[in-house]
Amino acid sequence: MEDVEDPVPERGEVLVRVEACGACHSDLHAMREHFVPLEEGHILGHEISGRVEGFGPDCRNPYGLSEGDPVIVSWIASCGVCDDCSRGDENLCRYLEMPGLTPGRQGGLAEFVAVPEHVVIPLPADLPLEEASVLSCAYGTSYNALRNRGRLRPGESIAVFGCGGVGLAAIQLATLFGASTIVGIDILERKLQWARELGATHVVDASKDDPVGLILEATDQRGVDLAIEAIPGPKLESSMEVVRRGGRLVVVGLHPMGSRVPLDMMGFSMYNLSLIACLGYSPRRDLPQLVSLVAAGRLDPGKLISRYYTWQAVNEAYRDLERGRVARAVIRIR
Numbered sequence: 001m002e003d004v005e006d007p008v009p010e011r012g013e014v015l016v017r018v019e020a021c022g023a024c025h026s027d028l029h030a031m032r033e034h035f036v037p038l039e040e041g042h043i044l045g046h047e048i049s050g051r052v053e054g055f056g057p058d059c060r061n062p063y064g065l066s067e068g069d070p071v072i073v074s075w076i077a078s079c080g081v082c083d084d085c086s087r088g089d090e091n092l093c094r095y096l097e098m099p100g101l102t103p104g105r106q107g108g109l110a111e112f113v114a115v116p117e118h119v120v121i122p123l124p125a126d127l128p129l130e131e132a133s134v135l136s137c138a139y140g141t142s143y144n145a146l147r148n149r150g151r152l153r154p155g156e157s158i159a160v161f162g163c164g165g166v167g168l169a170a171i172q173l174a175t176l177f178g179a180s181t182i183v184g185i186d187i188l189e190r191k192l193q194w195a196r197e198l199g200a201t202h203v204v205d206a207s208k209d210d211p212v213g214l215i216l217e218a219t220d221q222r223g224v225d226l227a228i229e230a231i232p233g234p235k236l237e238s239s240m241e242v243v244r245r246g247g248r249l250v251v252v253g254l255h256p257m258g259s260r261v262p263l264d265m266m267g268f269s270m271y272n273l274s275l276i277a278c279l280g281y282s283p284r285r286d287l288p289q290l291v292s293l294v295a296a297g298r299l300d301p302g303k304l305i306s307r308y309y310t311w312q313a314v315n316e317a318y319r320d321l322e323r324g325r326v327a328r329a330v331i332r333i334r
């Protein structure tokens with residue numbers, strides 16, 4: 001931990017005083033340089049909630065924010081105006097930056113963070129600010145995976161590979177979207193227990209049992225309508241085996257650079273499968289919808305958070321995350 005100069009919001013940016021920041025597996029990947037290498041002194045943290053502290057020059061203030069208002073900060077920091085952004089695909093923005101994860105764009109494990117104003121999303125005043133931090137990565141990503149990329153419909157079945165933060169959020173959201181059969185797959189009993197608590201109708205311990213056989217059993221040998229791969233290891237082939245004919249497989253976890261997977265291309269064609277990538281979400285489209293689900297009392301993000309840490313204990317939070325001791329770890333910055 002060290003003293004750094006407070007960031008100064010640039011043109012069109014908002015300065016946010018950070019209250020809480022979730023710890024995410026992507027941070028562990030970033031530390032090990034599985035993604036783009038980061039310079040020394042880079043500040044991690046991309047699951048941020050806090051309060052508006054000030055505005056840079058030329059802000060248009062699209063959400064009508066005032067100083068002190070509670071907000072969440074998207075880790076997808078799009079430019080907001082290019083053709084991709086205009087089409088609604090902000091996650092594909094050619095000028096995309098990710099606070100905490102891309103060089104030169106500092107994250108939220110600090111007192112202040114400066115970000116483009118359109119990715120600072122307001123929260124109703126009565127929502128717990130600490131709990132809301134996890135909306136911006138774990139829930140935002142799984143929301144886009146289920147709703148927009150996977151197009152999960154009521155009554156459909158879903159298998160979620162990997163019951164970390166994003167996978168567990170996907171299970172919780174699947175119950176909200178009316179999925180009938182929800183299978184959680186992981187290798188840690190603790191995570192499978194959380195999956196049950198958040199709404200999984202079936203769980204599979206892949207360290208002991210074969211997920212393919214058990215998922216087929218749970219779906220009358222049909223396979224699931226939608227499979228979500230929320231683990232960073234390339235296991236695509238077995239995920240594809242549990243999807244029904246004509247079904248969809250959405251890959252959510254960011255795989256390390258250089259990952260390659262072998263695929264049964266005959267099975268892929270004969271099953272008429274859809275293999276779909278999901279990179280984060282579009283902040284202006286998806287985050288306000290998530291916030292309104294929370295405000296309506298339909299989604300409780302606090303259920304995902306196992307433990308809060310002081311910011312002196314930030315390293316302990318990442319250790320616990322890595323060892324699977326927490327579903328989501330949230331660091332209190334204030």
Ligand SMILES: [Zn+2]
Pocket residue numbers: 024025026027046047137138
């Ligand atoms: Zn994340």
Ligand SMILES: [Zn+2]
Pocket residue numbers: 078079080081082083084085086090093094095096
């Ligand atoms: Zn853009």
